[in-house]
């Protein structure tokens with residue numbers, strides 16, 4: 018099984034998480050796992066792969082525009098292979114995290130109805146990444162958020178292990 022991990026990232030945290038997932042997946046499945054920025058994926062860029070993971074940073078409670086466009090434009094190719102997704106944000110409360118996860122997943126499912134799984138990972142945000150008016154209001158939106166690095170690499174590994182096992186099963190069933 019060959020896997021494409023398609024990434025939309027503004028400040029690299031989503032890319033680092035995608036790379037970590039790739040390393041972990043390689044311990045479960047034999048084929049290549051390739052991490053690429055969505056901006057660099059050509060129109061027919063999904064076709065060489067048998068599975069896809071799409072990852073995007075969250076801005077204003079939605080995926081970045083390249084990720085939203087990717088799942089719309091690649092809708093047909095994505096319907097022909099198993100697809101998983103992850104979002105990276107810094108929701109300040111568990112309650113808001115659940116809401117944000119649910120909202121984004123519903124949006125993704127409009128283009129990828131058979132989505133195998135989606136999760137939200139905590140990311141990293143620093144004051145200088147935000148325009149000052151946004152920085153001023155950041156603790157209220159997304160609710161309760163703080164500046165800092167909240168990436169939980171163990172959680173990333175756990176999710177990658179779960180997806181890796183699902184991919185492995187898929188390969189065994191289609192053999």
Ligand SMILES: Cc1cc2nc3c(=O)[nH]c(=O)nc-3n(C[C@H](O)[C@H](O)[C@H](O)COP(=O)(O)O)c2cc1C
Pocket residue numbers: 025026027028029030031032074075076077078079105106107108117139140141142143146147148151158159
């Ligand atoms: C302009 C801006 C808006 C953001 N809006 C949200 C948001 O609505 N919800 C959220 O959970 N995180 C939000 N974040 C936090 C980012 O999703 C988080 O920093 C993530 O790690 C970014 O990943 P990246 O480094 O790959 O760009 C925002 C960050 C920025 C810079």
